[in-house]
Amino acid sequence: MNQENLLIYLVSDSIGETAEQVAKAAISQFVFQDYEIRRFPFINEKQQIMEMLEEAKQGRSVVVFTMVVQELKDYLIEETARLNIPSIDIMSPVIAGFGGVLGAVPKREPGLIRKLDEKYFKKVEAIEFAVKYDDGKDPRGLKKADIVLIGISRTSKTPLSMYLAHKNLKVANVPLVPEVTPPKELYDVPSKKIIGLTTNPMKLIEIRQERLKALGLKSEANYASIERILEELEYADNIMKRLGCPVIDVSTKAVEESASIILEILREIGYKLTNGK
Template sequence: MDKNITVYVLSDSIGETGEQVAKAAISQFNPEKYEVRRFPYITDENQIYEIFQEAKSEHSILIYTIVIERLRKYIIEKGNEYNIPTVDLMSPALDAIEQVLGYQPKRESGLIRRLDEKYFKKVEAVEFAVKYDDGKDTRGIKKADIVLVGVSRTSKTPLSMYLAHKNFKVANVPLVPEVPAPEELFLKDKKRVIGLIANPFKLNEIRQERLKSLGLNNNANYASIDRINLELEYSKKLMERLGCKVIDVSNKAVEETAGIIIDHMKKNFGEEMLD
């Protein structure tokens, strides 16, 4: 008895799932010789026809993860014609989900790639926010979708991270009267720069808590009202020079401020900013 088998894996994506299933199934039989041939990015009947011409001369089965109905039917038709077993990995799962949700699947190819791309874009944005947090590297200003500026404790870092999870690359720059603002800020499109300000008494409260958490004296100059007013005055003048949008974050949750920024970006750069 011939104990060889060739498994053809067809996919409208990269075919990794089909290949893993094929190998897992074969391992339960331990044949003397087997081969798994993967054919990714199947988009038309001609590709499928050529694969069947190859498969019909071997002991073979065909496993597929193709959602386009036209191609799925063609595979079933050719499988019957050449007496080659075909295994549809996607339809049982799609049918079950449809039964629970009550509506039909899109049956569009490549959707998982788009999900993957979105995921990696988010990871890239988070890494960007970490790298260009707190003005550590002013080169980030040029590359950023959004640049946040403001004095210490105006929610720049949490906002950067929240917006990164919405796929925006965000750099943030602390404003300190004794430190000149980076030149890159003045070269940036002002619609991409967001100034953050806050009520001085709110900042005083937050900074005192910050000092306390670090085990420092909460009477330090950093938390004094006079120092905070000086910083805020400086930051407001700088924001005027930049001509950027300014948001008072005193009584706003991070999500609320982020929503204002996202609306501002959509208004100025279109809905594609969220893609």
């Protein structure tokens, strides 16, 4: 490498993406012949810093860092000064600025933005799972699910699945219909991971009649008849008893309330919720 070329050492106690993006954006503002970037992520010991600086002091170098752990940051600043290596602290001025505005003390924890990104992608994955395994579309998803909702038509299976997906839970749901045998995979799911949904028959008549109207069908269709609804509820109740799963009556509950009960059931069985609640 030509002696005039610049070595940019990117040092971080996390992945180091911020340091690289800022360094590249800044150096693009200069007419510059050549430079090389060397990235040192996940620095968590002073020895790692010293080894990097031993290399950096051999050439024309600058250290660009995004260290948030105070002890390591102070050590890096001290050693670059001692070795006469220029250093640029990217994070501290921004953190100090926000600290002044918010009147709060920073966590000084590496990788928080990456953790937020991971949480976002887990939520997207859970939502995609809920869509893929909604309404019993693919019984293979039952074993992969964090929780399985079962119940007759119009017992809020899909809305609950989507709501819980936003809590990073992978939810599958299965409709229970007297004429259709439940998938055999349902009986391989631990009963504590299955939630049965039931409802008041008179409330269900109203809901189904409104559904028929929305579809432009006659409200007196068998789908909304009391005889049919009682038959479906009895059939579903027998399956839920056979499975030995918890059952929630959703007739007077909002989706949020039913979801809260489900989350509490999961806590009781020791399921670790990924959204931290």
